[in-house]
Amino acid sequence: MRKTIPLRVATAMIAALLTATACSSRRGQDAQDTAADGACKGQQTTGITGKTVKLGGIYPLSGPASAYGTISKGVAAYFKYVNDKGGIDGRKVEFVVRDDGYQPPKAVEEARRLVEREKVFAVFQTLGTPSTAAVRDYLNQQKVPQPFVATGASVWGADDKHPWTIGWQPNYVAEARVYAKYLKEAKPKARVAVLYQNDDFGKDLLGGFEKALAGSGVKVVAAESYEVTDPSVSAQMASLARSRADVLLDVTTPKFGSQALAADARNPKWNPLHIVNSVASSAAVLQPVGFKNVQGVVSATYFKDPADPQWADDPEVKTYKKALHAYAPDADPADQFNAYGWAVASSLHQALAAMKCPTREGLRDAVRDLKDEKVGMLLPGVTLSTGPGDAFPIETMQLMRFKGERWQLFGKPVDTRKEFGPLTK
Structure with missing residues (x-):
């Protein structure tokens, strides 16, 4: 005969069992928390709390490269959108933007302001090779993360002396x-003229191009450089036209990209295939020249063009357009620079969420340990990957050709790691 336990006794027994289980679970969690706290102990927590994370960004809101300034609007819109969704791991993002006018000394001044006055957690997105190079020594000495800088110079992924600095976009060599692969296949005997900015940006891309052409029938027959302080590149373009090259490789920032495209359009005696590098491929560069004058121009990209109808129903693009209208109503959703800002901010979101420690050291390590991370605004087949000996997050791009009033993708994505091998120091 089964003995019945009184209700009050049963209740007491259940309560005791639940308490014991809860205490055991809590002790296990406490042990895990203690271990985590121990691993993170002594690391920098300036600019981050359990509820907030403060980021700084340095952009040319004025000066010769001011067309890039709108990138900050895409970044800010993303963070505001995320904040309204609860933040990143419960932390609301405060994004502080400073203007360096594309002047390296000013960039250093603004970096100091962000670190010493604003007390930011990280200086996310310094824009341009000259400005990024100018501030990286200071930020690395201060042990402040400088993640996903807005420049494709190969040095950001090949310099182990500055572990706090890392790029994001495909490097200029990649x-x-x-472009070299495309010309070797499409124009195997091409003669190429090159216009390039006389700094690490221009020299990096030109050097990578010449190296990738080695042993082929494609030759660089003329090259002209310009300074970022030059008023125009008309003289350089006139000189390059005299080479009668079949191809013009245009390695410029937006202002000079527009000038080069316009000069090409005005010269009926020279009609080369015009390849414009990705940093000067925005509609903001092409539109002043007139779309009818840039038909057939070739470039490369790695993120979705919000003006391309094929992405009209893409969930990320739809979210981006809606958020930009809400949080940056003066920004054009069709401007690729705004989409770039959204994409890179989304990438940082993933790195922040992946931190093992909510510290500056945690972010430094997270951006160097990305495993085929997918980002909604990147093209299919393009992911973020880093690891030991590889600090280049994106090395896949796809060619595009301007037709009508927009860019159209063609060919297949090119994974330069597989095609040419990893880029090394």
């Missing part, structure tokens, strides 16, 4: 490899 981009150059894509």
Whole structure:
């Protein structure tokens, strides 16, 4: 005969069992928390709390490269959108933007302001090779993360003396490899003229292009450089036209990209295939020249063009357009620079969420340990990957050709790691 336990006794027994289980679970969690706290102990927590994370960004809101300034609007819109969704791991993002006018000394001044006055957690997105190079020594000495800088110079992924600095977009050598591969297949005997900015940006892409052409029938027959302080590149374009090259490789920032495209359009005696590097491929560069004058121009990209009808129903593009209208109503959703800002901010979101420690050291390590991370605004087949000996997050691009009033993708994505091998120091 089964003995019945009184209700009050049963209740007491259940309560005791639940308490014991809860205490055991809590002790296990406490042990895990203690271990995590121990691993993170002594690391920098300036600019981050359990509820907030403060980021700084340095952009040319004025000056010769001011067309890039709108990138900050795409970044800010993303963070505001995320904040309204609860933040990143419960932390609301405060994004502080400073203007350096594309002047390296000013960039250093603004970096100091962000670190010493604003007390930011990281300086996310310094824009341009000259400005990024100018501030990286200071930020690395201060042990402040400088993640996903807005420049494709190969040094950001090949310099182990500055572990706090890392790029994001395909480096200029990888981009150059894509153009070289295309010409070797489409125009195997091409004669190429090159216009390039006389700094690490221009020299990096030109050097990578020449190296990728080695042993082929494609030759660089003329090259002209310009300074970022030059008023125009008309003289350089006139000189390059005299080479009668079949191809013009245009390695410029937006202002000079527009000038080069316009000069090409005005010269009826020279009609080369015009390849414009990705940093000067925005509609903001092409539109002033007139779309009818840039038909057939070739470039490369790695993120979705919000003006391309094929992405009209893409969930990420739809979210981006809606958020940009809400949080940056003066910004054009069709401008690729705004989409770039959204994509890179989304990438940082993933790195922040992946931190093993909510510290500056945690972010430094997270951006160097990305495993085929998917980002909604990147093209299919393009992911973020880094690891030991590889600090280049994106090395896949796809060619595009301007037709009508927009860019159209063609060919297949080119994974330059597989095609040419990893880029090394």
